[in-house]
Amino acid sequence: MACQPRHPHLPEDRRHDRIVPRNPIAVLTLEDGQRVTCRIMDLSLSGAAVALEHKPPLKSMVRLGCVPARVVRNLEEGVALEFLHQQDPDSLEESVTMR
Numbered sequence: 001m002a003c004q005p006r007h008p009h010l011p012e013d014r015r016h017d018r019i020v021p022r023n024p025i026a027v028l029t030l031e032d033g034q035r036v037t038c039r040i041m042d043l044s045l046s047g048a049a050v051a052l053e054h055k056p057p058l059k060s061m062v063r064l065g066c067v068p069a070r071v072v073r074n075l076e077e078g079v080a081l082e083f084l085h086q087q088d089p090d091s092l093e094e095s096v097t098m099r
Contacts, residue, residue, distance in 0.1 A: 017044060018042040018043065018044050019042065019043050019044070020040070020041070020042055020043070021040050021043050021093045021096070021097055022093065023093070023097045024039050024040045024041070024097070025037065025038075025039060025040075025097065026038055026039075026040050026050070026064055026065050026096050026097045027064075027065060028050060028052060028056075028062055028063070028064055029062060029063040030056050030060070030062055031056070031060050031061055031062065036052055036053075036054070037052075038050040038051060038052040038064075038078065039051040039052070039078075040064075040096065040097065041075075041077065041078070043092065043093070043096065045083075045086050045087045045088075045089060045092060046082060046083055046086055046087075047069065047072070047080060047081050047082040047083050048064055048069070048080075048081045048083075048096065049075055049078065049079070049080050049081070050064065050078045050079060050081060051075075051077040051078040052077075052078045052079070055071075055074055055078060055079050056071050056079065057071065058071050058072070058073070058074065059071060059072075062081065064081055064083075064096045065095050065096035065097060066095055066096075067083055067087060067095050067096050068083070068084045068085075069081040069082060069083045069084060070082050070084065
């Protein structure tokens with residue numbers, strides 16, 4: 001039997017479970033220091049998908065709340081972010097969302 005190709009965008013290939021935060025509104029700080037409001041579509045210990053009007057460039061360094069991240073993919077409504085360091089599950093939502 002032939003091996004089936006793996007698709008990194010499928011749920012079984014995700015490193016961590018995705019959640020939708022209770023408060024999905026967050027602030028994304030861009031490389032130039034500009035702060036924009038965004039909506040977190042989903043969130044994990046290693047990254048997030050955020051909806052926003054003006055997409056930052058791929059590979060740019062940003063901060064979601066107080067968590068440093070890199071823009072890794074364009075999405076229809078926004079961008080996918082990869083956190084520079086895996087986050088603590090107990091403080092994840094508080095670290096990325098507006099209080």
